[in-house]
Amino acid sequence: MQTRVSLARGGNKSRQTPGNRILNAEEARLLLGIGRNTLYQWCERGLIPHRRVGGKVDEITGELHGGRLLFSERLIMEWLENRDNQN
Numbered sequence: 001m002q003t004r005v006s007l008a009r010g011g012n013k014s015r016q017t018p019g020n021r022i023l024n025a026e027e028a029r030l031l032l033g034i035g036r037n038t039l040y041q042w043c044e045r046g047l048i049p050h051r052r053v054g055g056k057v058d059e060i061t062g063e064l065h066g067g068r069l070l071f072s073e074r075l076i077m078e079w080l081e082n083r084d085n086q087n
Contacts, residue, residue, distance in 0.1 A: 021073045028071040032080075040069075049075040 023031065028050075029039040042048040048071075055067025 019074055019077065023071040023073055023076070025069045025071075028069075028076060031073070031076065043069060049079055 025036070025039060029036055032039070034042075039048070043050050043052075051070050052064050052067045053070060055064045057064055
C-alpha cells in the first residue's frame with residue numbers, strides 16, 4: 001500500500017482533499033485568473049507561495065534554475081485573503 005502521494009508523477013491524488021490540493025503552474029494560474037508570464041514573475045519576486053522542485057543549483061549564485069513549480073491551493077487561497085485584507 002502506497003502511503004505518500006508522488007507529486008512528480010501525479011501519484012495517488014485521492015488523499016488530496018478539495019482546498020488542499022497541490023497545483024502545477026497551469027492550474028495555479030487558472031485559479032488566479034492570470035497569465036503564465038505573470039505567475040512566473042510573481043514566483044521570481046517571491047510574491048506568491050510556491051515550491052520549485054528539481055532543477056539545478058547555480059554553483060556561483062546558489063540559485064535554483066529549471067525544475068517544476070508547485071503550489072498549495074490552501075496557501076494560495078490564504079495568500080489571496082491576506083492581500084484582500086491589506087487593501
